[in-house]
Structure formats: structure tokens, C-alpha cells
Amino acid sequence: MGVVRQTKSVFAVLNFFQDTNEAVSVVGLVERLQNQMNKTTVYRILERLEDEGTLHSFTGKDGLTWYAKCNGCSSVNHIDAHPHFHCLECGKTECLSIEIDMPLIPNHKIEKAEFLLQGKCADCA
Numbered sequence: 222m223g224v225v226r227q228t229k230s231v232f233a234v235l236n237f238f239q240d241t242n243e244a245v246s247v248v249g250l251v252e253r254l255q256n257q258m259n260k261t262t263v264y265r266i267l268e269r270l271e272d273e274g275t276l277h278s279f280t281g282k283d284g285l286t287w288y289a290k291c292n293g294c295s296s297v298n299h300i301d302a303h304p305h306f307h308c309l310e311c312g313k314t315e316c317l318s319i320e321i322d323m324p325l326i327p328n329h330k331i332e333k334a335e336f337l338l339q340g341k342c343a344d345c346a
Contacts, residue, residue: 238288242289244314277290277291281314281337287314289305305337306337308340310341
């Protein structure tokens with residue numbers, strides 16, 4: 222899709238992720254940015270930032286799409302095979318910086334994997 226234009230709306234989304242290591246659901250982000258842009262703009266920006274390798278997405282326990290910052294990804298190589306943790310007490314969702322070995326499956330090419338762990342975070346445990 223090419224380089225994302227750095228509009229005021231793109232900066233607002235990027236600034237949100239700049240200030241946190243937590244993931245946010247698309248619904249949560251739309252709510253937080255509702256005074257700055259409409260829902261369609263948020264969805265469009267998230268899609269472009271994911272295509273660019275700035276953000277990655279995963280499916281949360283609620284079935285919603287969640288987004289978090291990428292670390293070392295590009296538009297041609299997403300390396301997001303890491304687990305995410307959702308606290309059942311406070312609702313915080315975060316990327317875990319641990320590696321999980323992907324299995325090699327004959328005659329298959331894995332392009333995306335999602336790992337969601339649930340429990341209580343350090344603050345709630």
C-alpha cells in the first residue's frame with residue numbers, strides 16, 4: 222500500500238501507541254479518538270499502519286480485533302509470532318516479549334499465528 226501519509230489523524234493514532242506498550246481493541250481506540258476523527262478514519266488508518274508494519278493485530282478474548290505496536294516489522298515481513306496476555310481482572314492486554322517456536326508443518330506455510338494467554342497480570346495477581 223506504500224508509505225502512510227502523516228496526516229493529523231495518523232499522528233493521533235501513532236501518538237496513542239507511542240505512549241503505551243499495551244494493546245487496544247479497535248472499539249476502544251475508536252472511543253478514545255472519537256473527538257478527533259470518525260470510526261471509518263480510525264479503521265482505515267489502522268489497516269494502513271498494519272500493512273506498513275507499524276502495528277500488528279490479533280483477535281482478543283471478546284472476538285474483537287486488537288492492535289499493538291510492531292517491533293522490527295516491515296511491510297513485507299511481519300514477525301509477530303509472540304503471545305499476548307489479557308488480564309481477566311483489569312482488562313489490560315499486552316504483548317509478551319517471549320519467543321514461541323512455530324512448528325514446521327509439511328506442505329504448509331504459516332503466515333500468521335495468534336497466541337492469547339489469559340489470567341491475572343502482575344498488578345492484579
